[in-house]
Amino acid sequence: MTETTPGRLLRVAVPNKGALSQSASEILRESGYRQRSDSKELALSDPENGVEFFYLRPRDIALYVGEGTLDVGITGRDLLLDSGAQAQETLALGFGRSRFHFAGPAGRYTDLADLAGKRIATSYVGIVQRFLDEHGIEATVLRLDGAVETSIQLGVADVIADVVETGSTLRAAGLATFGEVILRSEALMITRLGEPPAGLEVFRRRIEGVLVARSYVMMDYDIRTEQVSDAVALTPGIESPTVSPLHREGWVAVRAMVPREGSQRLMDQLYDLGARGILLTDVHACRL
Numbered sequence: 351m352t353e354t355t356p357g358r359l360l361r362v363a364v365p366n367k368g369a370l371s372q373s374a375s376e377i378l379r380e381s382g383y384r385q386r387s388d389s390k391e392l393a394l395s396d397p398e399n400g401v402e403f404f405y406l407r408p409r410d411i412a413l414y415v416g417e418g419t420l421d422v423g424i425t426g427r428d429l430l431l432d433s434g435a436q437a438q439e440t441l442a443l444g445f446g447r448s449r450f451h452f453a454g455p456a457g458r459y460t461d462l463a464d465l466a467g468k469r470i471a472t473s474y475v476g477i478v479q480r481f482l483d484e485h486g487i488e489a490t491v492l493r494l495d496g497a498v499e500t501s502i503q504l505g506v507a508d509v510i511a512d513v514v515e516t517g518s519t520l521r522a523a524g525l526a527t528f529g530e531v532i533l534r535s536e537a538l539m540i541t542r543l544g545e546p547p548a549g550l551e552v553f554r555r556r557i558e559g560v561l562v563a564r565s566y567v568m569m570d571y572d573i574r575t576e577q578v579s580d581a582v583a584l585t586p587g588i589e590s591p592t593v594s595p596l597h598r599e600g601w602v603a604v605r606a607m608v609p610r611e612g613s614q615r616l617m618d619q620l621y622d623l624g625a626r627g628i629l630l631t632d633v634h635a636c637r638l
Contacts, residue, residue, distance in 0.1 A: 360401045360422060363415060370445075421550065454525060471494045567607070569628070573624055574600055
């Protein structure tokens with residue numbers, strides 16, 4: 351057992367299926383934790399890293415964490431808010447992003463005020479009802495599980511509220527979004543309200559290390575000493591770049607972490623400045 355988990359293992363809930371499942375397991379593996387090899391496994395113990403994983407329905411995870419049965423969970427912001435559980439967002443994980451919109455027959459609705467008195471079908475009653483209450487709109491919210499697009503065609507509802515990605519499913523059903531975005535969701539690490547559980551700090555630090563590693567690359571290049579100041583201004587690194595003298599007189603080697611996005615343009619700028627031997631390498635994990 352690790353020194354960070356005296357007494358017992360940190361109990362972590364992971365989605366057992368759905369859009370978040372694979373990405374959640376991948377980020378945990380990259381963080382150095384064991385993950386199941388069989389989708390039928392319901393639990394997996396990793397005592398060397400002080401953690402025990404439980405694979406649950408994504409919609410149930412916030413409830414287990416909120417009740418204190420489990421210490422940490424990975425789930426969507428949408429599912430957390432819809433559950434009403436006594437749990438809180440601890441860390442945004444950067445995957446599983448989605449937007450929630452109202453949608454109705456194309457051309458029929460244009461504004462939130464059009465929702466007054468209408469029947470709204472959704473799988474996320476808690477989120478939609480809270481949104482309507484905040485905007486002072488009185489409407490009937492109907493819970494439907496699964497695809498809700500056909501509810502209008504069948505006469506069950508006037509409007510739907512659902513996740514919108516490309517919008518192709520809505521267009522195929524003759525529907526169009528309207529009004530403002532109800533919610534922007536993504537995968538989260540969640541914990542119970544109150545005192546953080548023992549072992550959470552190391553678990554969170556590992557996950558954060560992977561998130562940073564995914565967003566940054568390591569850049570190495572050689573440059574003349576008189577151009578170092580200009581080059582370092584372009585590549586300041588996290589704390590400060592490493593600058594080392596080269597055997598070649600008047601040249602130094604520079605190493606710095608730089609954002610992955612825009613790194614190719616940065617290479618062009620450095621080359622124009624006189625840098626040579628410019629290399630980019632992936633960062634697999636880090637602690638900052």
